[in-house]
Amino acid sequence: MSDTAVEKQSFARYKSNNTIEDGDLVVIYLSRENMSIIRVKYGEYFNCKFGVYKHADMIGLEYGTKLGSNTGRGFLYLLYPTPELWTLVLPHRTQILYIADISFVMNFLNLKPGMSMIESGTGSGSFSHSIVRTIAPTGHLYTFEYHQERVNAARKEFELHGLSDMVTLQCRDVCKDGFDLEDKVDAAFLDLPAPWEAVASAKRAFKQNKIGKICTFSPCIEQISRTVTALNEQGFVDIQMYECLIRFNEIRVIPMWTIDEAMERQRAVEKKRKRAQPRATRDRKDNTPIEQQQQQQQQQQQQQEQEQENNNEENEEGSSKNKNKSAKVEASVDDNNLSSATATPASISASETDEEASATPLASSTPTTASEATLASSSTSSAASASGTTPWAITQEAEPRDKIDPKNVVVTRLPVEQRGHTSYLMFATFTPVVQQTTAAKV
């Protein structure tokens, strides 16, 4: 391209100069949950909670720039519009496919640059953008939608996003009228309420001398059942079904204390608890004199038990200190984090934030020698992998001491499932008809 030629922005590739120009699309990233897309124009403004941004100030900047607001209250990032980001900011006209399903489907369809594919329905064009970027620059997407307004909106977007050359969009009921394509495509994707009605026509659209892949996307198992029947009837093979669920893995750094430090903290927590207790009881006005008396007796008893326990702890501490001076203690940032961390002889859990925690820090037997002490996981995230049994348990490995950061430990945690069932993904393979010959008789 010559220096003077204006490079048209496309979702199918990055701009070679990576620079925001007048008329370009920019994804404004405030946070993972707060993104929007704008077309940059001289004289226009973008308003957000951090203040007002002049579009003119964005022109000439590189994509990826972090831009502070005029109020100094915050900043945003100016990102290049990719299919992944488009999926997060597009105007919804229908339910759409998200990245987990998109990437899974594209991989299982073996999509590559130069391939041809059919898709129906087009819907909001979320998947179409990713397909086109993958099959570009020489591939082609034939996409079908029977809802005229959705067709118009998608057509406009493909044009504005520099994808029209690689897309043929038709307003058509593919279940009734088929795709009207023969011997043309390598793959097919059906996101329709009745995909089984389009299977026979999809079969005719496949390149007849090549192996091809089809995927249908259906939320209900009844749809799957009817589609399997249709796929079998049409001679598709290798029929498989998947479901794509997402679970994020959170990584946190938490402090590690020595036994002495942990006990010190535990004592402080206990002291606070004791100080707070009588006040809480006093504040209750609805107690009868008998209840008050019982509570006082209970408190006295608890106090005595606690004092006894503290004395015992001090004694034990003295002896364990001598036996195992360098044993480490795990301590959780919050109760959810570590309270069920896999116990090893030297692993001791103590709650940091929950000051009412009543568990004593010695969750397991005190190690007797330094060599018995299995230290909690190392400070590298790779060593702290999630265990299969408890979702956020730490895999504890015996590590040479000198490798371990004495103060921090990295844990991974699997929060509850982020996204439930969306749809079943059904894959099948189209195989060319191979002529059968009989071996010549000798």
Ligand SMILES: C[S@@+](CC[C@H](N)C(=O)[O-])C[C@H]1O[C@@H](n2cnc3c(N)ncnc32)[C@H](O)[C@@H]1O
């Ligand atoms: C769930 S949406 C597709 C969403 C799309 N995969 C995306 O990622 O944006 C399903 C679309 O199929 C269209 N549709 C349903 N039956 C159809 C048919 N027989 N022929 C063509 N389009 C159809 C609907 O109008 C709807 O827009």
